[in-house]
Amino acid sequence: xxxxxxxxxxxxxxxxxxxxxxxxxxxxxxxxxxxxxxxxxxxxxxxxxxxxxxxxxxxxxxxxxxxxxxxxxxxxxxxxxxxxxxxxxxxxxxxxxxxxxxxxxxxxxxxxxxxxxxxxxxxxxxxxxxxxxxxxxxxxxxxxxxxxxxxxxxxxxx
Numbered sequence: 258x259x260x261x262x263x264x265x266x267x268x269x270x271x272x273x274x275x276x277x278x279x280x281x282x283x284x285x286x287x288x289x290x291x292x293x294x295x296x297x298x299x300x301x302x303x304x305x306x307x308x309x310x311x312x313x314x315x316x317x318x319x320x321x322x323x324x325x326x327x328x329x330x331x332x333x334x335x336x337x338x339x340x341x342x343x344x345x346x347x348x349x350x351x352x353x354x355x356x357x358x359x360x361x362x363x364x365x366x367x368x369x370x371x372x373x374x375x376x377x378x379x380x381x382x383x384x385x386x387x388x389x390x391x392x393x394x395x396x397x398x399x400x401x402x403x404x405x406x407x408x409x410x411x412x413x414x415x
Contacts, residue, residue: 263308263411266291270299271308275408278312308411318355323371326355326400327378329386330364334393341365344389353381364396 263271269289273280280288286296303309318326333340341359348354348368356369368386372378378397387395 267299267303267308268411270296270303272408272410274300274309318371322373323353325374325378326369326371326403327382328398328400329368329370329382330396330398331366331368331386331392332363332394333365333391335391336365340391344391347389348386351381351385353377353385369400 266289270285273285273288282297282300283293285300286293289296291299300309318324331344333344344366345357345359348357348366351370353370353372354368355371358367358369359365360367370378370381372381382395382397386392
């Protein structure tokens with residue numbers, strides 16, 4: 258999405274929905290000072306414009322038995338679109354993978370893993386990532402803490 262512009266009401270709607278996407282339309286309307294019908298129309302417009310791309314449940318990984326998280330920084334050799342895409346598909350298919358990012362710099366990709374323990378982490382890194390034919394090098398770092406913004410506001414465009 259490019260050139261998204263939001264007025265103060267759209268911004269407030271986005272803030273409220275990011276804080277609690279399960280709130281009722283009536284509650285949302287009260288929070289932003291609009292009629293429920295107007296609020297519903299504006300939310301639908303934000304969805305149609307791509308500003309709201311979906312709704313999801315946030316889960317606690319530790320409660321799912323995945324209390325150990327790590328980032329695996331990967332270098333691929335040789336680098337080609339086909340090899341990168343094949344690697345991305347491979348790591349994305351692993352149930353331990355929480356996210357994959359393509360990056361610039363020394364490494365080519367970062368794989369976010371969530372596993373039960375160090376033995377499982379070692380097995381995934383050695384058997385699934387390092388053993389991928391075009392992985393030239395990998396570096397694994399444990400995540401001690403992760404903070405994410407719950408509410409993201411539109412860029413000001415300055």
